[in-house]
Amino acid sequence: xxxTLWSLVEFAGRPLDRDERDAVVxxxxxxxxxxxxxxxxVLGLVLRRQISLWKSWRPWLAVxxxxxxxxxxxxxxxxxxxCTFDRLMGFQIxxxxxxxxxxFALLLCHIFLLIAWSWTSGFTLGSLSxxxxxxxxxxxxxxxxxxxxxxxxxGSASIANxxxxxxxxxxxxxxxxxxxxxxxxxxxxxLLAATITVLMISAWTNSALWVLNWLLLCPAWYxxxxxxxxxxxxxxxxxxxxxxx
Numbered sequence: 250x251x252x253t254l255w256s257l258v259e260f261a262g263r264p265l266d267r268d269e270r271d272a273v274v275x276x277x278x279x280x281x282x283x284x285x286x287x288x289x290x291v292l293g294l295v296l297r298r299q300i301s302l303w304k305s306w307r308p309w310l311a312v313x314x315x316x317x318x319x320x321x322x323x324x325x326x327x328x329x330x331x332c333t334f335d336r337l338m339g340f341q342i343x344x345x346x347x348x349x350x351x352x353f354a355l356l357l358c359h360i361f362l363l364i365a366w367s368w369t370s371g372f373t374l375g376s377l378s379x380x381x382x383x384x385x386x387x388x389x390x391x392x393x394x395x396x397x398x399x400x401x402x403x404g405s406a407s408i409a410n411x412x413x414x415x416x417x418x419x420x421x422x423x424x425x426x427x428x429x430x431x432x433x434x435x436x437x438x439x440l441l442a443a444t445i446t447v448l449m450i451s452a453w454t455n456s457a458l459w460v461l462n463w464l465l466l467c468p469a470w471y472x473x474x475x476x477x478x479x480x481x482x483x484x485x486x487x488x489x490x491x492x493x494x
Contacts (some may be wrong), residue, residue, distance in 0.1 A: 251375070253458070257288060258274060258287045258288045258291055260278075260313075268472070269294075272273075273290065273291055274286075274287060274291070276457050277290060277291075291365060295348050298442075299380075299381075300464065302378070302380055302381060305378075307377050308378045308379075308380075308381040308384075310377060311374050311377040311378035311385070312378070312381055312382060312384055312385055312388070314431045314467075315373050315374060315377070315387055315468055315471075316374055316385040316388065316389075317371060317385075317392070318464055319366070319370040319464075319465060319468065320385075320392055321387045321392060321396075322366075322461060322462060322464060322465055323363070323366060323367055323416035323465070324392070324393070324396060324413040324414070325347060325413075325459070326359070326362075326363050326366065326411050326417070326462065326465075327363065327364060327414060327415035328347060328349075328400050328412060329347040329348055329357050329359065329459075330360055330363055330415060331412045332347055332348040333348040333351050333355075333356050333359065334356060334361070336348050337351075337353060341453045347455055347459070349456060350453070350456075350457075355452060355455060355457045357452065358448055358452055358457075359452065359457070360440070362445065362448055362449065362452070362465075363415065363416055363419075364419045365419075365441065365444070365445050366416070366465040366468075366469075367416035367417075367418075367419035367420040367423065368419045368422060368423035368426075368492070369418035369422060369423065369441065369445070369468040369472060370423065370465065370467040370468045371419065371421060371422065371423025371424040371425075371426075371427060372423035372424070372426055372427035372430075372445070372468070372472065373423075373427065373429040373468040373472060374423075374424055374427065375423065375424035375425065375426065375427025375472055376427035376428070376430070376431045376432065376475075377427075379427075379428045382424065386484065393413070393414070393436065393464075396413065397413075398407065400412070400413050422444070427461060431475075432472075432475055432476055432477045433472055433476050433477070434476060434477060435473065435476035435477065437476075438469075438472045438473045438476040439473050439476070441469060441472070442459065442469035442470050442472065442473045444467075445466060445469050446466060447465060449462070449463070456477070
């Protein structure tokens with residue numbers, strides 16, 4: 250039982266930096282604290298660290314401007330792609346299903362946009378506020394449970410439990426890249442954002458884009474606004490200005 254509690258202490262301290270977590274647990278062991286005392290101490294420190302994060306604007310922007318709206322919209326896009334595929338394959342769908350008169354070309358466009366929207370949204374969340382990713386995940390789970398029955402009403406043959414979550418794989422990939430990279434190169438970020446914009450305009454002119462989906466363009470252009478100019482920095486020397494890695 251005691252070893253299980255200490256394992257729980259280690260797990261509760263996961264949101265902390267490794268060195269800080271090891272220091273807290275080590276101090277508890279040296280002081281002779283019980284596993285319960287150590288657990289409450291770690292949880293208290295985690296709570297204080299999490300509260301301090303919200304003094305910055307970054308978590309608010311990540312969770313409530315990018316995270317929640319993107320999750321809801323990407324779930325609808327995932328279902329829309331599924332319903333459009335079913336319609337084109339001749340399956341029966343509900344007249345409430347989120348699909349119009351798109352052909353295979355626009356379906357491929359939507360699939361690319363779904364991947365691009367998901368990746369840029371995930372990258373933005375991972376780079377903007379990695380320490381609040383757990384909150385985005387929790388809210389995402391809540392939204393998934395809330396909309397689960399709603400999506401079943403579309404009556405698509407392939408609307409299964411996983412169909413609203415087609416965006417998850419590219420989104421998680423984007424989060425991982427965002428945590429590691431933080432910022433894209435400006436040229437790459439601009440090319441990605443411009444490509445998404447052009448494809449969205451193409452879909453819009455063919456009456457195949459929900460007006461609220463334009464919000465999914467925000468993460469891509471945010472990455473452009475925060476992109477780095479290059480991998481080098483310029484410094485002044487006696488003979489002029491030189492680039493250094």
